[in-house]
Amino acid sequence: MRSASGLLVVVASATVYLYLLTTFLPPGPRHGGRDEGEASARSGEELRLKFPSDLHELRELAELLKFYKTEHTxxxxxxxxxxxxxxxxxxxxxxxxxxxxxxxxxGPWHGLLIACFLTTVGSTFCYLLSWTYGRRHIVRLFPEKVAKLQSMAEENRSSLFFFLLFLRFFPMTPNWFLNITSPILNIPMSVFFFSVLIGLIPYNFICVHTGSILSEISSLDDIFSWRTLLQLLLIACAALLPGALIRRYSKSHLNLDGLEPNGQDISDRKTR
Structure with missing residues (x-):
């Protein structure tokens, strides 16, 4: 009971902090005349800061934050x-x-560095929260999945880092589930930290560079320009290369029998 109440306190404190941060916005910058300032203020009121759930909300949020970033970086x-x-x-x-x-x-490169750093630090916070408050509850909620993942982690203990990289590169199990179960799997924090930092680079690379390209697209014609197509091709090649190397390594060094995409067991699939 103490662990659940402690986790609730942490979640509530972080939620209040984020709420206050998004509520008390600094005054918006004034670039033009009165009409432009009033339009910007109305835009800020209409576009309340919230997590985007689709590309339309993402574009609106990006425009609003770019507006504030000019004077409130x-x-x-x-x-x-x-x-x-x-x-x-x-x-x-x-x-x-x-x-x-x-x-x-x-931008694509600064954004990638920021995303990789925040992904790693945030995942480590999740690891620590799970280790401190949630291990018993996670085992109770997901007994079969945790047991299967724990068994595979033990079988690949000699190549644990590459096993974790494989799970990060390919959707064999969701990243959030791997974050909360890693303390249960007895994965050292240092191994966990660097496996997240390296293993999620391709995913972060694709998303960040897609975001930078989307911000440059003003019409459908821009999507099919040679410049955009070349950028997308380079992004795909750069993201697929490390995954191909890890897959090749896994075939000869890792024991992955029974693990299906999204963490399904072969035995589970046959019984459905």
């Missing part, structure tokens, strides 16, 4: 980092939209 950076860490720490889906937002706000 520090505020936008702190807000983005806080929102990202909130999602990662409490295993809330939707990191792809925040990665694309990083590309739109900070």
């Amino acid at each position: 520090g505020y936008v950076f702190v807000l983005f980092c806080s929102a990202y860490l909130y999602k990662q720490s409490f295993a809330i889906p939707g990191s792809s939209f925040l990665n694309m937002l990083a590309g739109a706000l900070f």
Whole structure:
């Protein structure tokens, strides 16, 4: 009971902090005349800060934050980092939209560095929260999945780092589930930290660069330009290369028998 109440206190405190950060916005910058300032103020009122759930909301949020970023760069950076860490720490889906937002706000390369850092730190916070408060509850809620993943982790203990990289590169189990179960699997924090940092680079790379390209597209014709197509091709090649190397390594060094995409067991699939 103490662990559940402690987790609730942490979640509530982080939620209040993020709410206050998004509620007390700094005054918007004034670039033009009165009409433009009033239009910007109305835009800020209509576009309340919230986590985007689709591309339309993502584009609107990016435009609003770019508006504030012209004079409040520090505020936008702190807000983005806080929102990202909130999602990662409490295993809330939707990191792809925040990665694309990083590309739109900070550019492809700075956005990638920020996304990789926040992904790793947020996942480590999730690891610590699970280790401190949630191990017993996770085993109770997902007994079969935890047992299967624990068995495979033990079988690949000699190549644990590459086993974790494989799980990060390919959707064999959701990232949020791997974050909360890693303490139960007796994965050292240092191994966990670097497996997240390296293993999610391709995913972050695709999302961030997609966000930076989307911010440059003003019409459908721009999507089929040679420049955009070349960028997408380079992104795909860069993201697929490390995954191909890990897959080749896994075939000869890792024991992955029985593991299906999304963490399904072969035996489970046959019984359905």
